[in-house]
Amino acid sequence: MSGRISILGMDFDPETVRSAAEKTVDGALKRIGAACPPRPFFVVTPNPLILSNALKDGSLREIAAAADLCLPDGVGIVGAAKRQGTPLPCRVPGIEVGEAALSFLARTGERVFIVGGAPGRAAEAGVRLMDKYPGLIVCGTADGYSESDDASLPEQIASARPALVVVCLGSPKQEKWAYANLEALRGAGAVICLGGAVDVWSG
Ligand code: UDP
DSSP states (O other), X not given: OTTOEEETTEEEOOOOHHHHHHHHHHHHHXXXXXXXXXXXXXXXXXXXXXXXXXXXXXXXXXXXXXSSEEOOOSHHHHHHHHHTXXXXXXXXXXXXXXXXXXXXXXXXXXXXXXXXXXXXXXXXXXXXXXXXXXXXXXXXXXXXXXXXXXXXXXXXXXXXOOSEEEEESOTTHHHHHHHHTTTTTBTBSEEEEOTTHHHHHTO
């Protein structure tokens, strides 16, 4: 992507919560409306710990570079950008981008698939999110252990045709799972990696 800001070898997009959510929803809706959709719009939200892990794990930097949006989920990253003279506009918490995207998607009754968390967490999060965002359809969920290890899960998700797939498997598992399965997830609109959001949403 052009205009990215490189911090310790990871490239971040200068977005706000709102602009990132709008781009994610826009990318998702274009894809689910397309006759022959490209791979899903892909969003990662590294925090300082993920950035520090990426110093040792080049595949995390590669995944961030391949993402359509890489958002700085931490003041430490924003501070580092400022210190090196290439400021980012603000911290962009992944969970806030996720929620803003869900509220946009609810307006037109779009479908969402949630992956991650201990057994039962994603399903509970789904029930609560449909209550919080009337119109939203949580069309499927999978836990982040035995169910996400099922090799047929990406195809199951793609065939459910969700506008958004929320992946909460912890880092680096979530980024690696999402990136490795982007082609298999063709048919879904967007994929966003959101760490512990499933635990917050499930209460
Ligand atoms: N998680 C998962 N599968 C795993 C490891 C973690 O589904 O193999 C879930 C975990 O249950 C939690 C979420 O990933 O709901 C975020 O985990 P963690 O707090 O470690 O990640 P962080 O939010 O710090 O990135």
